[in-house]
Amino acid sequence: MSFPAMLKKGALPPLLSVPNRIHPHAMTAISYTELISGFRPQLLKFARLQLQDDAAAEDAVQEAIEAALKGIERFAGRSALKTWLFTIVRHKVIDFLRERGRTVQVSSLERDEADMDEAFDALFRENEHWSPVSRPRPWGNPEEALEQQQFWQVFEICLEVLPARTARVFMMREFLGLETDEICTTLDLSTGNCNVILHRARAGLRQCLSEGWFGAEAARC
Amino acid sequence: MLTCKHTTRLLSEALDRPLGKREYLALRLHLLFCRGCRAFRQNIYVLRKVSRSFMGRDDGPN
Numbered sequence: 001m002s003f004p005a006m007l008k009k010g011a012l013p014p015l016l017s018v019p020n021r022i023h024p025h026a027m028t029a030i031s032y033t034e035l036i037s038g039f040r041p042q043l044l045k046f047a048r049l050q051l052q053d054d055a056a057a058e059d060a061v062q063e064a065i066e067a068a069l070k071g072i073e074r075f076a077g078r079s080a081l082k083t084w085l086f087t088i089v090r091h092k093v094i095d096f097l098r099e100r101g102r103t104v105q106v107s108s109l110e111r112d113e114a115d116m117d118e119a120f121d122a123l124f125r126e127n128e129h130w131s132p133v134s135r136p137r138p139w140g141n142p143e144e145a146l147e148q149q150q151f152w153q154v155f156e157i158c159l160e161v162l163p164a165r166t167a168r169v170f171m172m173r174e175f176l177g178l179e180t181d182e183i184c185t186t187l188d189l190s191t192g193n194c195n196v197i198l199h200r201a202r203a204g205l206r207q208c209l210s211e212g213w214f215g216a217e218a219a220r221c
Numbered sequence: 222m223l224t225c226k227h228t229t230r231l232l233s234e235a236l237d238r239p240l241g242k243r244e245y246l247a248l249r250l251h252l253l254f255c256r257g258c259r260a261f262r263q264n265i266y267v268l269r270k271v272s273r274s275f276m277g278r279d280d281g282p283n
Contacts, residue, residue: 121226128224135257142267146274155271173237174272180237199233206264209271 032072032081036065039082043089046211051093052161060092090153090212113163113200120203136206139214151213158208162201169194170201223251228258236269 040061047057067088068081123134130136145151159167165187172183184194223231228251231244240248252259 124224124226128226130225130255130257136260136264138260138263139267142270146271152275155275170272174269175275195230195234195237198237199230202233202236202265202268203229205268206261209268210264 033069035081036068036085039085040065042211042215043085046086047089047093051096056096060089060096063092064088086212087150090150090157093157113166116163116166116200116204119207120200123207136210137214139210145213154209154212158205158212161208162204166197166201166204169197170205173198223247225251225255225258228252228255229261232258232262232265236265 043061043064044057047060048054051057051060064085068085123131125131139145159171162170169183169187169189172178172186173180178186180191180194180198183189184191187194189197228248231240231248234240235248252262
């Protein structure tokens with residue numbers, strides 16, 4: 001089964017309901033506005049990573065923020081607000097990808113492999129040790145993530161933005177469970193090349209899930 | 222001493238092939254002192270679990 005076909009198989013559900021956390025008004029509208037602007041760079045980064053389109057990312061984030069401000073009285077805490085904002089941005093991103101899927105080839109969503117390597121290199125200092133801001137952190141509650149439909153939407157988006165060859169090798173290894181030897185032979189790649197591609201895929205997906213799910217979720221409680 | 226970048230490559234390859242004794246020891250030593258790389262390892266283990274769940278074959282890491 002081809003990758004796009006696989007994605008289409010589990011058709012994405014309609015808009016999910018917004019988390020229902022109604023608390024007494026603990027914060028003023030002004031502090032909410034400040035909080036929301038504080039999240040803006042993070043939201044933009046997430047949307048840009050998924051869409052590879054600055055204008056569309058800006059639109060998605062702007063719409064999410066406007067929607068959040070309209071429903072602001074429903075939120076009493078900072079973490080609920082952050083989770084909600086990310087939820088809205090995810091929906092906007094998914095809507096956009098669906099829309100684009102009808103008019104543009106899937107290949108136009110692909111990230112160049114060189115771009116991925118550049119993004120990975122940027123996580124390190126000159127000496128090839130983690131830069132303090134991008135040092136990986138353990139992912140909390142993976143079991144809980146697996147049970148949430150929204151998590152799978154993020155996962156699908158992260159897969160969708162991988163370059164075709166990267167995604168193909170990753171899926172042969174992790175989805176189909178083939179050994180690397182077999183993958184190299186089938187695709188006529190050297191073992192070293194296969195390893196590089198698998199590392200690129202894992203590093204990229206790790207980064208995407210950290211930003212799109214596990215990082216956003218950390219503030220939930 | 223391994224760099225963190227090199228360590229991520231070994232951690233990825235450890236999911237695909239048995240590491241040599243020297244690689245294995247260098248990796249263990251690095252992980253002992255580096256929480257960033259320990260987290261990277263946890264993240265890609267979870268990624269494998271997630272991928273297997275995605276295809277309905279949740280049999281955990283090798």
